[in-house]
Amino acid sequence: MSAATLTVRSSKAAREWGPALIVAVAVIGGWQGAIAAFHIQQFLLPKPSNIATALWNDRSTLWPAGWYTFKEALGGFALGSTLGVLFALIVARFQRVGSALMPIAIAANAVPIIAFAPIFNAWFDPLQPTSKMAIAGVLCFFPVLVNTLRGLQSVRPQQIELMRAYAAGEIAIYRRVRIPTALPYIFTSLKVASVLAMIGAVVGEYFGGSFDALGVLIRSDAQILDFVTAWAGIVVASVLGITLYLAVAIAERVFVRWAPGGRDV
Amino acid sequence: MTEPTTVVSVSGVTKTFPRGNVTALQDINLDLGAGEFISLIGPSGCGKSTLLRVIGDLVEPTSGAVTINGKSAPQARTDRDYGIVFQDAVLFDWRTVAKNIELPLEMLGWDKAKRRARVEEMLSLVELTGFGDHHPWQLSGGMQQRVSIARALAFEPALLLMDEPFGALDEMTRERLNLELLSIWQQLRSTVVFVTHSISEAVFLSTRVVVMSPRPGRIAGIVDIDLPGPRSVETREDPRFFELVTEVRELLRLRGEHLLPEEEAAAAREDA
Numbered sequence: 001m002s003a004a005t006l007t008v009r010s011s012k013a014a015r016e017w018g019p020a021l022i023v024a025v026a027v028i029g030g031w032q033g034a035i036a037a038f039h040i041q042q043f044l045l046p047k048p049s050n051i052a053t054a055l056w057n058d059r060s061t062l063w064p065a066g067w068y069t070f071k072e073a074l075g076g077f078a079l080g081s082t083l084g085v086l087f088a089l090i091v092a093r094f095q096r097v098g099s100a101l102m103p104i105a106i107a108a109n110a111v112p113i114i115a116f117a118p119i120f121n122a123w124f125d126p127l128q129p130t131s132k133m134a135i136a137g138v139l140c141f142f143p144v145l146v147n148t149l150r151g152l153q154s155v156r157p158q159q160i161e162l163m164r165a166y167a168a169g170e171i172a173i174y175r176r177v178r179i180p181t182a183l184p185y186i187f188t189s190l191k192v193a194s195v196l197a198m199i200g201a202v203v204g205e206y207f208g209g210s211f212d213a214l215g216v217l218i219r220s221d222a223q224i225l226d227f228v229t230a231w232a233g234i235v236v237a238s239v240l241g242i243t244l245y246l247a248v249a250i251a252e253r254v255f256v257r258w259a260p261g262g263r264d265v
Numbered sequence: 266m267t268e269p270t271t272v273v274s275v276s277g278v279t280k281t282f283p284r285g286n287v288t289a290l291q292d293i294n295l296d297l298g299a300g301e302f303i304s305l306i307g308p309s310g311c312g313k314s315t316l317l318r319v320i321g322d323l324v325e326p327t328s329g330a331v332t333i334n335g336k337s338a339p340q341a342r343t344d345r346d347y348g349i350v351f352q353d354a355v356l357f358d359w360r361t362v363a364k365n366i367e368l369p370l371e372m373l374g375w376d377k378a379k380r381r382a383r384v385e386e387m388l389s390l391v392e393l394t395g396f397g398d399h400h401p402w403q404l405s406g407g408m409q410q411r412v413s414i415a416r417a418l419a420f421e422p423a424l425l426l427m428d429e430p431f432g433a434l435d436e437m438t439r440e441r442l443n444l445e446l447l448s449i450w451q452q453l454r455s456t457v458v459f460v461t462h463s464i465s466e467a468v469f470l471s472t473r474v475v476v477m478s479p480r481p482g483r484i485a486g487i488v489d490i491d492l493p494g495p496r497s498v499e500t501r502e503d504p505r506f507f508e509l510v511t512e513v514r515e516l517l518r519l520r521g522e523h524l525l526p527e528e529e530a531a532a533a534r535e536d537a
Contacts, residue, residue, distance in 0.1 A: 158355045161323055165349045166372045167342055176368070180359045258359040258400055 046228045054232040061217065062229075066236040069201050069214040072129045073244065076136020077197035081190055083137070084144030091145075092152040092178070093170070102149070109142035114200065118207045126208040136200035140193035147189035151182025187252040194248045198241035272424055272456040273297040273320055278329035280315055280482075288481035289315045293329070295475065295484065299423070302450060302457045304467035304474045306513065312482025313460045314428055320458060321349055321426050333424060345373065347424040348417030352432045354409035356401035356416075363388070363397035366416045373420055387415040390449060407438040414446070418453065427459045431466070443469055447496055464517070468492075468509045469501060476516040486516045 028048050034040065035047050042050070055062065087105075091098040117135050124131035155178055163173045205215025218233035273296070280290040289312040297303055305313040318324035320331055322338035333341035341347065348369070356365045363384045370380045388394050391411040401409055410430055417425060431439040443466060450457060461467050467474045471490050478485040490509055492500055500506055 156353075156355070158351050158353060159357070161318075162349065162351070162355050164323060165321055165342065165347070166369050167345055168372060172372065177357070180357065183359075256359075 043225060043227050046231055050228050051231045051235060054228045055235060058229055058232060062214070062232055062236050065212055065214040065217045065233070066240050068129075068210070068212045069132070069205065069237070070198075070240045070244070072132040072204075072213075073136050073197040073201040073240075075129065075133040076138075076200055077140050077193055077244070079133060080137035080140030080197070081144045081193050084141045084189070084193075085148050085186060087141075088145050088148035088152060088182075089174075091149055093174075098149075105142060105145055109146055113138050113142075114203055117200075117204045120204065121207050121209075127210050129210075132201045132204040132209065132213075135204040136197040139196040139200040143192050143196070144186070144189045147185045147192075148182055151185030152178045154185070155181050183256050184252075187248065187256060190248045191245060191252070194244040195241060198237060198244060202237050270299045271296050272299050272301075272334060273458070274332045275316070275320065276330055276332075278316070278319055278326045278331065280312070280319060280324065281327050290319070290326070291481035291483050293482075293484060297456055297458065299456055300454050302459065302470055302472045304459045304461055304471040305477060306461055306464065306467045306474060307477030307482075307485070307517065308479055310482075311477040311479040313477050315482065316477075317426050317428050317458060317460050321347060345369070345420065346422060347426055348420070348422040349426045350410070350413050350417045350428065350430045352429040354401070354406075354413040356409055356412055358401055360401075361397060362393065362399050362401065362404070362412050365401065365412055366419050368416060369420050383419055387419050390418070390452070391415045392445070405438075407434055407442060410434065410442065411445070414449070418449070418455070421453070421455075423455055425455050425457045427457065429460050429462065432462060439463075439466065444496075444498070446470065451495060464510055464513050465501070468506060468513060469496060474509075474513055476513060478517075485519070488512050488516065 031045075032048050035045060091102060114135070116138070120135045120138075121131050124134055159177050159181075160173060163177055168176070202215040202218070205213045206219050209216045211217075214233055214237055218230050218237070221227070221230040221233065275293050275295040278290055278293040279288070281288045293316060295303075305316060307313050315324055319326050320333070320338065322331075322342040331338040333346050336344065336346070356362075357368070360368070363381075366384045366387050367380045370383060375383070384397060385394075388397055391414055393408060393411055393415070396404065396408070396412075401412065404412065414430070417427075431442050434442065447470060459467070459470060468488075468490055469492075474488045474490060476485045476488065477483065488509060492503065492505060492509070
C-alpha cells in the first residue's frame, strides 16, 4: 500500500466518521455544561466527567462483570442465531412444516419475550449463566428465523429456472442460489440479534443473577442510590453491545462484499 | 422424418394450464435441423415462451413429446444438452463475471484450470476480455446480456434456447448484439431457438421464422429466410429483407385480426 492510498483512506475515514465524532463530542460537552448551568441533581443525571471517574475507579469490578455478562449474551446470540438459521432452512425446504409453524413463529416474534425473563430465571438456575443465555437466545431466534426465511424465499423464479436448466438438484440450488441470496438478510437480522442478546442478558440479570454479573451490579448500585456507578455500568454494557454489533458488521463486510449496497470499490 | 441431423423434434405438443383453462399450445409439430437458427414470433399469449420452455423441459407438455438429439426432453436436460438465455441476464450478483460464466462448468464438475481457460475463451468470444473480475452490477445491460450468452455457450451445448434475450435493450444495442450473435453462431454452428417480438430481428437472424398465433397457441406459418450469408449491416437494406419482413408481418396480421382488444389484454396478462 503506497503512502498516497493511505492518505486517501485516512481522509475517507475522516469524512465518514468526522461528523459523528463531532456530534458525540458536542452531546457530551453539552451534557456536562447543562448540568452545571441548570443545577441538575446528581441522582437524576450525573456529569459525564463523574461517570468517567467512576468508570476508572471501579474498573476492576465493572469490566470483569461486563465480560461475564458479555459471555452470556454471546452464548445466547450464537445459540439463538444458529437455531434461527437452521430452522429457516428446514421451513424453506419443507413447505408443509412451514405452513404449520410460520404463523406461530411470526406471532411469537411479536411477543415481548423480555417479559418472560423472570420465568426463565425460574426455569433455569438464576445464578447460572444458562438462564440468561436462554433469554438472549430466544430473543435472537425469531428475528433471525423470519429474516433468513424471507431471504431464502426472495430468489427470482428465473434463477431457479436457470439452475433447473443445468439439471441442478435442491441442494445445489440452496448452495449456489438460495443461501447467497439470503446472506444480506441474515446479516441484517444478526445485527438486530446482537443488540437484543445484550439486552436479554442485562435485563435477565435485573431479575436476579450472580454477583459477578453487570446487570446485578447496575441494579444494586441503583438501589443504594449510587447512580454514578450504575451509569458507569451502563457505559460498559453499551461499549460491549456496540463491540458485538461491530463484529457482526465486519463479518458482513467480509462475506457480503459483492452486494451493490456495500460496494467499496 | 427423424433424420440423424434433427436436433429438436416437437411432435403433437399441447399444453393447457389448469388455471383459467388456457390452451397455451395446441398440437405443435416442428423439427429443427442441426445448425438451424429458428425464431418463434407472435403476439403476447401465443405460447412462444411456453414452447421454448417445453423444449427445455422447464414446462411439462400436457400431451405430445419433445426429443432432443434423439433423447427425451427430461433426459436431455439432465445431460445438459442445451444452454439457455432469458430476457433478463439472470446473473448472480455475488459472483464475478468470470464466476458467472463458470457456473455451468462447476455443475459439470470441470476442474479449475479447465474452467479458467474456457472462461477466457468465452470472454473473448463475447468481446468482454478484461471484464472477468467485474461484478454484474458494474456492467451495462448489453454487456450483462453478453455475459449471459457466454455462460449459456460455455459448455458448448449443441442447442441454444433464447427467450427474448434482447427485448429489454435499446434498438442500437440490440442491432449490435444481433450481429455479434450471428458471428458467434457462425463460429460455433450450434442450433438456436430464438423467441422474439421483433419481426425485423427474427428475419435478420434466422434461417426459418415460425409465426405463431394466439388462443390457442398454434403455428400460423413458417417462412424460410433465404437471405444470403454472412449477413451484415447491408442485409437490413436488401430489398429481399423487406419482402420477407412483409411476408412475416402479413402472416401475423392475418392470424391476429380476429383478436378483440380485451382478448389481447387477457393474453398479455397471461404472458406476463
